[in-house]
Amino acid sequence: MRGVDVDDEVQLICHVNPDGDALGSMLGFALGLRRLGFTRLRATFPGEFDVPEPYRELPGSEFLVPEPGAYTDPALILIFDVAAESRLGGLADRLDGDACVVVLDHHASFTGFGTVSLVDPTAAATSVVADELLSRLGVQLDAAIAECLYVALTTDTGSFKFVRSPSVHALAARLIATGISPAEIARRTFDTRPFGAMKLAGEVLGRALLDPAAAGGRGMVWTYATGADLERHGQRPYVLDSLIDPVRGVAEADVAVVIKELTAGEWAVSLRSKGGVNVSAVAAHLGGGGHRLAAGFTAYGTPDEVVAQIRPLLDANLA
Numbered sequence: 387m388r389g390v391d392v393d394d395e396v397q398l399i400c401h402v403n404p405d406g407d408a409l410g411s412m413l414g415f416a417l418g419l420r421r422l423g424f425t426r427l428r429a430t431f432p433g434e435f436d437v438p439e440p441y442r443e444l445p446g447s448e449f450l451v452p453e454p455g456a457y458t459d460p461a462l463i464l465i466f467d468v469a470a471e472s473r474l475g476g477l478a479d480r481l482d483g484d485a486c487v488v489v490l491d492h493h494a495s496f497t498g499f500g501t502v503s504l505v506d507p508t509a510a511a512t513s514v515v516a517d518e519l520l521s522r523l524g525v526q527l528d529a530a531i532a533e534c535l536y537v538a539l540t541t542d543t544g545s546f547k548f549v550r551s552p553s554v555h556a557l558a559a560r561l562i563a564t565g566i567s568p569a570e571i572a573r574r575t576f577d578t579r580p581f582g583a584m585k586l587a588g589e590v591l592g593r594a595l596l597d598p599a600a601a602g603g604r605g606m607v608w609t610y611a612t613g614a615d616l617e618r619h620g621q622r623p624y625v626l627d628s629l630i631d632p633v634r635g636v637a638e639a640d641v642a643v644v645i646k647e648l649t650a651g652e653w654a655v656s657l658r659s660k661g662g663v664n665v666s667a668v669a670a671h672l673g674g675g676g677h678r679l680a681a682g683f684t685a686y687g688t689p690d691e692v693v694a695q696i697r698p699l700l701d702a703n704l705a
């Protein structure tokens with residue numbers, strides 16, 4: 387492994403289909419490294435270079451390059467919000483070189499890879515780990531870094547609904563003290579969607595099914611969205627990510643499932659529990675991962691076949 391100098395190439399990577407925590411912690415950290423004097427910084431994620439609309443204006447977006455534009459032989463690789471190498475797609479082979487690979491993450495299902503792994507399963511978001519490392523490196527928060535970390539923190543905590551530690555609000559206070567506008571950021575991140583996305587949500591929620599006997603009688607509610615649904619409404623896949631929230635609000639079910647078609651017959655599955663099932667274990671069984679109450683995996687087949695895979699695993703993983 388090589389030593390790292392400020393003039394060396396540094397490649398930052400976050401997970402496929404990036405969310406606010408993946409992009410926010412990665413770009414916030416890149417901005418911090420620039421303040422330390424690093425000059426060769428690139429940030430990327432695997433797959434199609436399609437940054438979800440709500441994150442296009444994030445500070446540090448100038449570091450973003452499509453997957454083929456990533457450094458081929460960087461001295462340092464920093465990985466954000468990635469629980470398993472499978473979430474790195476075609477970028478996973480970069481880990482085989484002699485670069486120092488530092489992983490910042492917060493998934494209980496972290497599989498263990500990289501030269502150094504800074505993984506705290508009790509952290510509310512990867513941005514909590516990023517903030518800690520930035521502070522140890524002596525980087526002072528500024529408004530640009532804070533905006534990135536704030537977006538990351540609010541996306542992964544459901545806008546502070548899932549917070550269990552006062553330290554999360556203490557971090558939020560430090561971020562807000564830099565002068566960022568939480569209301570403006572929340573409006574851009576959570577409350578702005580195209581008209582077609584609302585119409586699409588109406589259809590997808592309208593076809594949800596309630597299965598009261600699932601999960602040992604705790605109940606499951608599920609729905610799905612196809613590529614054709616997206617096309618009909620002229621929408622990008624990211625607009626489906628927020629649909630798990632109304633679905634998990636169904637009182638009659640502990641478990642909520644949204645099955646989203648990525649490409650023909652390949653689905654990204656979101657799982658949520660209110661505490662009656664360990665959905666991280668369910669997802670891990672199906673090749674995915676996540677947290678006890680919020681997890682996901684990639685599935686193949688029809689939505690009915692995907693549900694048939696999940697259903698017995700719910701009974702086997704009651705909390």
Ligand code: AMP
Binds near residue numbers: 473656657673677684
């Ligand atoms: P999501 O439903 O996409 O919001 O994801 C919920 C949680 O599950 C997040 O912590 C994700 O990192 C994790 N997750 C989602 N999909 C996968 C996957 N295919 N493999 C591993 N972890 C996943």
Ligand code: MN
Binds near residue numbers: 401405407408467
């Ligand atoms: Mn994530």
Ligand code: MN
Binds near residue numbers: 511542
């Ligand atoms: Mn995260």
